[in-house]
Every structure is written in C-alpha cells, then in structure tokens.
Amino acid sequence: MKNSMENVQNRRNQLVAELKQISSITVKDLADQLDVSEITVRRDLKALNDMGRVNWHHGVVEKVDDELSQGNSLRTKIEQLKDSIAAAVPSYITDNSTLFVNSSSLCWRAINQLAVKPLTIITNNIRATECVRHPETSIILTGGEVRYPKESLVGTVTIQLLETMQSDFTLIGCDGISAENGVTTQNIYETQVNSTMIQRTKQKVICVADYRKIGVSSNYHVADLSSVDVLITDSFANERVVRDFRHRGIEVIQVAN
The missing domain is CATH 1.10.10.10 (Winged helix-like DNA-binding domain superfamily/Winged helix DNA-binding domain)
Known part of the structure; x- marks a missing residue:
C-alpha cells in the first residue's frame, strides 16, 4: 500500500x-x-x-x-512559488468588482496578475502604484502612516478610511494560517488594518500563502479561520492541515510547482 x-x-x-x-x-x-x-x-x-x-x-x-530566506537558492524557489500562487488569483475575482488588498509581497504579485481585469483596488501597499494594471482599473491608496521597510500604510487614518467602504473581495496575505489561531501576522501595526479589510468584505475573503505559512501561527491574530472563504497555496502545503481546512468549508486551491 x-x-x-x-x-x-x-x-x-x-x-x-x-x-x-x-x-x-x-x-x-x-x-x-x-x-x-x-x-x-x-x-x-x-x-x-x-x-x-x-x-x-x-x-x-x-x-x-x-531561515534561508537570505540564500539565493531558497529565495528563487519561493519567488517561483509566489508567482504561481499569484497567477491563480484572477480566476476568483470578477470583472468590475472592488477589492481590498493588503500589503503582503504575495498580494503585490497578485495585483500585477489582475491587470487582465477592470477593477477598483483599495490597498495599503504603496508599491501597488508600480504594478501593471488594466486601463479601466483604479488603484486607491488608503493613506496613513508609512511603515518601512515594507512601505505599508497603517494607523488610524488607514482604518478610518477602510471603515467607510465595503469591498466585494478581500485579498489577504499572512505570516501564518492555522485552525487554532486563524489568520495571523508578525507585524502588529498591520493587524487591525488586515482585520478591518476582512470585516468589510461582502463576498469572499481570499487568503494567499505559500507552504511555509500553512498550519503556522504568528504573533498577532487577524481573523478566525472561519472568516476565510478561499485559500490559494502550493502543493507543498501540509496535507493534513489542508484536509482539515477543507473539512471546515474552506475552498483550498493548491497550484502546481
């Protein structure tokens, strides 16, 4: 057997x-x-x-x-995985919808992939302005305090703007996603921003994470696992954890590597 x-x-x-x-x-x-x-x-x-x-x-x-994230070999492999995950995102976003996108590097890659669709993208990622986009797409920065080196917008101003809006979809990256602790991040400044995006979503919350984040819990809680509708990851993700997520009603997509 x-x-x-x-x-x-x-x-x-x-x-x-x-x-x-x-x-x-x-x-x-x-x-x-x-x-x-x-x-x-x-x-x-x-x-x-x-x-x-x-x-x-x-x-x-x-x-x-x-901790080989500094090493060329692993960095190249992880970048390739992220590209594959990002390339799967457009299939789950409908044309002319509004979506919140957080400041993760994987989400930044996904914004580039979403250039095939007309959208309104609201994000706290300053680098989103560098992305390729559909000619009918609008990119709106949330405003707020700039946190370096990630160049993300956080703080009261960011949250206040998000609370005046609703999105059709939210695209969220994370530092960990597990059954026990849900979606987590290691950046305390982004916790409430990410949480507000998820709370203000009308249709689906789509989480993107490579295998290193699956079944992992980071320092700060963003949202319960029940808040996630779709998880896009890779085929290296822990199968036991993936199976548990599916049993809990999450649609898990594992891209080929």
Missing part, C-alpha cells in the same frame, strides 16, 4: 531533522537511518530540494537552514 501524504510529510520532516544534526550525508546513509529504500529517499529529496529545504547533488545531501 502506498504511503499516505501525511506519512510522506512526516518522513520528510524526519529527514530534515536528521540533517540538522550534521552538515552532510549520503543518500545511502540516510536510507539506512530512516529504514527506507534509496529510491524513496531520492523521491523525498527531489521534493525537498524543490522546496529549498535541502541541497542535494552528486548523491550527497547538505543541510539547509530553515
């Missing part, structure tokens, strides 16, 4: 845990330690290498720090 995806993910997590203890190891030694075949280890390594969690070459596996 084939392993369930949950078992596969547990084995891959164990593989990464083994690598945290040493700097490098051969495929054969890993297979012996995990008591599985070399073919199985190679299949796991291909997936983990694609995710940027390990460096695998010439039969040797090298440790990759989970």
